[in-house]
Amino acid sequence: MFLFIISGIVFLDEVDKISSKKGGQFQRDVGGEGVQQSLLKMMEGAVIKVPDLSGSGKKTIDVDTTNILFIFSGAFSGLTNIIQRRTNIKPFGFTSETPEDKEGANATDTIHQSDTTDHEKDEILRAVEVDDLVNFGMIPEFIGRIPVFAVFENMTTEMLIKILKEPRNALIPQYETLLEMDGAKLKFEEEALVAVAEKAKESGTGARALRSRLENILLEPMYEAPNSDIEEIIITKDTVENKTPPVYVQRSKDLVVSTDKFVIKQTEPPSMKVMNPPQSQA
Known part of the structure; x- marks a missing residue:
């Protein structure tokens, strides 16, 4: 038996795809929740068994994940709606326009309006809390092991x-x-x-x-x-x-x-x- 003590960074993208609720419906998705449950042990820092791919694949290697930093990312489409319901933030705030204003807007105004809308969505996402992610479909045990949340701005x-x-x-x-x-x-x-x-x-x-x-x-x-x-x-x-x-x-x-x-x-x-x-x- 070999014990490998590894230090490094593991980046997992599209983690929002393993949410336990699909389409906003309160229906349990066993597959998504199961994947989250399987990640808990390695996230908290423990010795896990990893298949040895160099051989026949039947042997396992013990890996200590205590010094491994896990980073998760995802688009989380629909999370802004959950935050708005909790905070009552209007999607367009004071920058909303009437139909008459939209008819008289030129192409330059439309471009700036698009950038402003993306900026307002970024501001809404900055107000995210743990309860919002739980309502999105992430289990509390999984979210509780992620100490820091960061919001990336939409590209201009x-x-x-x-x-x-x-x-x-x-x-x-x-x-x-x-x-x-x-x-x-x-x-x-x-x-x-x-x-x-x-x-x-x-x-x-x-x-x-x-x-x-x-x-x-x-x-x-x-x-x-x-x-x-x-x-x-x-x-x-x-x-x-x-x-x-x-x-x-x-x-x-x-x-x-x-x-x-x-x-x-x-x-x-x-x-x-x-x-x-x-x-x-x-």
């Missing part, structure tokens, strides 16, 4: 734009590299980036929706670019919102004004040296 449009451009494995640099392999340069207008972020934000799935939005936008350019004379691809706001074709800048010797989606750019061909053929010896 500016955050989504940074995710598109700044990380080391950001999406836009990836697509730029792919199109450079075909000899084309990809360019996003700033208004187009804002539109992509807004579209992804409307889906409610966070940054996961950015890739699907970019795939739909760049599907045609990635098909047109290989083995073509396209030098640059410009993604505009209309391309994102109205699904209009992007602007293609094409290599050509002469300048041609096109009425279609192609814009021909004048480029001077490189000078070529003509070599004299070798003279035959007499």
Whole structure:
């Protein structure tokens, strides 16, 4: 028998999926409650038996979880409704608008209204208490072993734009590299980036929706670019919102004004040296 004393961090995502109540109905979910019960012993710090996967799987290893930090996360969809019923917090507070105000609002006002609504939801979640999580479906024994609760704010449009451009494995640099392999340069207008972020934000799935939005936008350019004379691809706001074709800048010797989606750019061909053929010896 081997006893492994381990120190580290265990992160478990989507813990809200093991709640014991589904859809707000007071019906016991034996599966979800059973999973919570099985986690209690390792959360409080004890020696548990873990299957030894290096062998046949029949042997077990004793692991001490006293020095392991457990972090749980989840979306907890519907938790705001439970908190509102307890605190009587209105979802929109003093920022609620009448139908007449909504009719006269422009696109910029709509964007700020969306950000304000997300901010108000964040404020509601900051008032969460243990009883709210119990009403959501987490058993008291499980919640009692979690000493600290933290609320992550909803991502704003500016955050989504940074995710598109700044990380080391950001999406836009990836697509730029792919199109450079075909000899084309990809360019996003700033208004187009804002539109992509807004579209992804409307889906409610966070940054996961950015890739699907970019795939739909760049599907045609990635098909047109290989083995073509396209030098640059410009993604505009209309391309994102109205699904209009992007602007293609094409290599050509002469300048041609096109009425279609192609814009021909004048480029001077490189000078070529003509070599004299070798003279035959007499």
